[in-house]
Amino acid sequence: MSDTFDRLWAGLAPLGRDRTTGGYQRYSWTPVDAEIRTWFTAEAHARNMTVETDRNGNLWAWLGEPGPDAVVTGSHLDSVPNGGAFDGPLGVVSALAAVDELNRRGLRPTRPLAVVVFVEEEGARFGVPRLGSRLLTGAITAERARGLTDEGGVTWARAMADAGLDPDHLGADPERLARIGVFVELHIEQGRSLARLGAPVGVAGTVWPHGRWRMDFSGQADHAGTTRIADRNDPMLPFAETVTAVRRAAVEHGAVATVGRVWLTPNNSNSIPSRVRAWLDARAPGEAALRSLVDSVDLAARLAAAEHGVTLASFQESFFPKVAFPEELCDRLAAVVGGDSPAPVMSTGAGHDAAILASAVPATMLFVRNPTGISHAPEERADPADCYAGVTALTEALADLTAAKV
Incomplete structure (x- = not known):
C-alpha cells in the first residue's frame, strides 16, 4: 500500500509547484488545472474506473457501474495561492490508494463506489469557496456562479468554456446527488488536535460556522x-x-x-x-x-x-452555518478506523466539501495528523507513516460502508 501511495504522490507533486517557494499555484480552469485533471483521469482509468465530468465541472470516477446508494469519497485538487501539498490532494490520492488496497485484499464492494474531485474548493481564483459542491447541492445559483470573476475580470462562465465545458448547464444536480448514499472525505488536519492527542487519524464531528x-x-x-x-x-x-x-x-x-x-x-x-x-x-x-x-x-x-x-x-x-455530521456515522467510523480504541471525534474551524454535502446526504470526514498544524502554506506536511495510516483508515471505512466481500 505504501508503494502505491508514494507512486501516486510522486506523480501529482510536481504539477503546479512553484520551484522558488515550494508552494502550489493550482487554480481552476488554468493550464495547470488541465494537467491535474488529466492526471486524475489517467489514474482512474488505470484502475478500470469510469470517469465522468458533471455539469459543474466536478470529476467522478466510478469503480464498476454508477448507481444509487453509492459510497463516495474524494476531495479537491485546487490550492490557495502558494498553498501546501496536502490540503485536498491527500484525500484524492488516498482515495485512489484505498481502491488499490480493496483490490489487493480481493474485496468487492456490494454498493457503488466513486471517487470525486470537486472544483474551486478553495475559492482562490473566483472568490467563492466550495463552489463545485455548492453548485451540486444548489447552495449557490448558476446565475451567480457564471458571473463570478477573477482578478483579471475573466468570468467563471468564460473560463469554464475555455476549458471545453458548457457553462449553460451549470446548477443543482438532484439526480447525481440522489446517487450518493454516504460521503466520506479524507483531509489533512488543519491544526494540531491529533498531534496533541497522539493519534494519527481522527473523525470530524462538527464544523464551526x-x-x-x-x-x-x-x-x-x-x-x-x-x-x-x-x-x-x-x-x-x-x-x-x-x-x-x-x-x-x-x-x-x-x-x-x-x-x-x-x-x-x-x-x-x-x-x-x-x-x-x-x-x-x-x-x-x-x-x-x-x-x-x-x-x-x-x-x-x-x-x-x-x-x-x-x-x-x-x-x-x-x-x-454550523455543521454537525451524523453522530451515528461518526461513531461508526471512529470504531472502524480506530483499531483497539475508537479514533477521536473532533471539531474543526476549516470548511470542506463534506460540510456542504452534509445538507443533502450523510457525510463526515477523516483527518490525518499534521505534526506542525501549519496549512495553506508551503510548510504544510504530514509524515509518511500517518499518510499510510490514513489510507488504511479510509480503506477500512470504505470496506465497511460498501459491505465489501471477498
Whole structure:
C-alpha cells in the first residue's frame, strides 16, 4: 500500500509547484488545472474506473457501474495561492490508494463506489469557496456562479468554456446527488488536535460556522509628500485600526478571525490611497458568537472611519452555518478506523466539501495528523507513516460502508 501511495504522490507533486517557494499555484480552469485533471483521469482509468465530468465541472470516477446508494469519497485538487501539498490532494490520492488496497485484499464492494474531485474548493481564483459542491447541492445559483470573476475580470462562465465545458448547464444536480448514499472525505488536519492527542487519524464531528465579509474604506487619494496630516482622508488608518479590532474580537469571543486579503488603490508608494478593500474571515464555535464578533468589528471599523473622514461599505460575501455530521456515522467510523480504541471525534474551524454535502446526504470526514498544524502554506506536511495510516483508515471505512466481500 505504501508503494502505491508514494507512486501516486510522486506523480501529482510536481504539477503546479512553484520551484522558488515550494508552494502550489493550482487554480481552476488554468493550464495547470488541465494537467491535474488529466492526471486524475489517467489514474482512474488505470484502475478500470469510469470517469465522468458533471455539469459543474466536478470529476467522478466510478469503480464498476454508477448507481444509487453509492459510497463516495474524494476531495479537491485546487490550492490557495502558494498553498501546501496536502490540503485536498491527500484525500484524492488516498482515495485512489484505498481502491488499490480493496483490490489487493480481493474485496468487492456490494454498493457503488466513486471517487470525486470537486472544483474551486478553495475559492482562490473566483472568490467563492466550495463552489463545485455548492453548485451540486444548489447552495449557490448558476446565475451567480457564471458571473463570478477573477482578478483579471475573466468570468467563471468564460473560463469554464475555455476549458471545453458548457457553462449553460451549470446548477443543482438532484439526480447525481440522489446517487450518493454516504460521503466520506479524507483531509489533512488543519491544526494540531491529533498531534496533541497522539493519534494519527481522527473523525470530524462538527464544523464551526464561518464566513467572509468585505469591507471597503473610501477616502481621498493625494500626494504623500505635500498633503498635511490634518488635511488627509486616509483609508489606511481606519483599516489598520480595524485589523487590531479583529484580533481583540477573536480573543474575546473564543473564535478565530483574520484579515488576509487586501487591495489598495492606487497602490503607489508616494500616494495616499483612495480605497482599501479588505476581507474578513471569521469562525467561531457557535453562530451567536460569530455574529457578535462580526458586529463588534463592524462597529469598530465605522467609528474609525468616521474619525478619519472616510466612508465604509461592508457586506457579507458568504456564510456557512454550523455543521454537525451524523453522530451515528461518526461513531461508526471512529470504531472502524480506530483499531483497539475508537479514533477521536473532533471539531474543526476549516470548511470542506463534506460540510456542504452534509445538507443533502450523510457525510463526515477523516483527518490525518499534521505534526506542525501549519496549512495553506508551503510548510504544510504530514509524515509518511500517518499518510499510510490514513489510507488504511479510509480503506477500512470504505470496506465497511460498501459491505465489501471477498
